[in-house]
Amino acid sequence: MTETHIRGYSGETERDRTTESSESTTEESESVRDRTTTCPECDGSLMTDTEHGETVCTDCGLVVEQDSVDRGPEWRAFDSNERDSKSRVGAPTTNMMHDKGLSTNIGWQDKDAYGKSLSSRQRQRMQRLRTWNERFRTRDSKDRNLKQALGEIDRMASALGLPDNVRETASVIYRRALSENLLPGRSIEGVATAALYAAARQAGNPRSLDEFTAVSRVDKMELTRTYRYVIRELKLEIQPADPESYVPRFVSRLDLSEETQRVARELLDSAKRTGITSGKSPVGLAASAVYAAALLSNEKVTQSQVSAVADISEVTIRNRYKELLDASEGLTA
Numbered sequence: 001m002t003e004t005h006i007r008g009y010s011g012e013t014e015r016d017r018t019t020e021s022s023e024s025t026t027e028e029s030e031s032v033r034d035r036t037t038t039c040p041e042c043d044g045s046l047m048t049d050t051e052h053g054e055t056v057c058t059d060c061g062l063v064v065e066q067d068s069v070d071r072g073p074e075w076r077a078f079d080s081n082e083r084d085s086k087s088r089v090g091a092p093t094t095n096m097m098h099d100k101g102l103s104t105n106i107g108w109q110d111k112d113a114y115g116k117s118l119s120s121r122q123r124q125r126m127q128r129l130r131t132w133n134e135r136f137r138t139r140d141s142k143d144r145n146l147k148q149a150l151g152e153i154d155r156m157a158s159a160l161g162l163p164d165n166v167r168e169t170a171s172v173i174y175r176r177a178l179s180e181n182l183l184p185g186r187s188i189e190g191v192a193t194a195a196l197y198a199a200a201r202q203a204g205n206p207r208s209l210d211e212f213t214a215v216s217r218v219d220k221m222e223l224t225r226t227y228r229y230v231i232r233e234l235k236l237e238i239q240p241a242d243p244e245s246y247v248p249r250f251v252s253r254l255d256l257s258e259e260t261q262r263v264a265r266e267l268l269d270s271a272k273r274t275g276i277t278s279g280k281s282p283v284g285l286a287a288s289a290v291y292a293a294a295l296l297s298n299e300k301v302t303q304s305q306v307s308a309v310a311d312i313s314e315v316t317i318r319n320r321y322k323e324l325l326d327a328s329e330g331l332t333a
Helices: 002-037 080-086 120-137 141-160 164-179 188-202 209-215 220-233 243-254 258-274 282-296 303-310 314-332
Strands: 046-049 054-057 063-065
Touching (some): 141 164, 141 188, 164 220, 188 209, 243 258, 258 314
């Protein structure tokens, strides 16, 4: 009888503890609700200002919370039709994919969402899904052409270290060339390389023809011929390459100082004012300016090192850097 009484007492104690904990949780939630809806200073009502991200008391003006996160959309709508047209889900569309990223992508790894490997039967099923997915994504020859060209543009841009805005512009140029029927008689690789070269020139992030030839599947003559044809037919306005746009990349690859970069820009500016840059290769002028600036800044760099970085001959550097120094001395005199 004593044991039974003890057991009943212990069970009653557990119930009391559960009841007390639930009551304390309810009191805490009520206190949190009171704190979020009433002012801690004057017990006034609070108002949330979504424009400034603040929670302010309407009576005393106390700022209870600031820099709150706005979890709503970045757009505004004034009627239901506008709201439906602006509402969206998923990733934004991009011209760098042939279907603009609107189709389904199935990963190549045979693993589930938890990182576990799939069974042999599930792997076979996923492989069939990938096969049919690729067939539906590229239904006609135009889609297959566009997919191959955009993949080529992405490969070359990655090899040359070009940013996403250049890849996007090159994709738009290639789409225009495809829509205006400029590809018959020309290779997909040639038009894709010409589009990327034109996009890099337009974005002010140019690369030399030799650099493009090194990563492209077409030779230099075909690249130049296709490039001239594309910009003429599409009426692209592309300014001549500025030698100064090559200077930061050459200085970075040679591990030179900012002083050398500044002096190189000054040498090119003086050469432009004297008019000796017309008709000369911008890559050769930029490399010669970097070499001359390194000499003036007492930094050790050889002509062969600059030649390897800029992919030009040492003879060009020797001829151009003397002209740049003479033009700079002529202006200072």
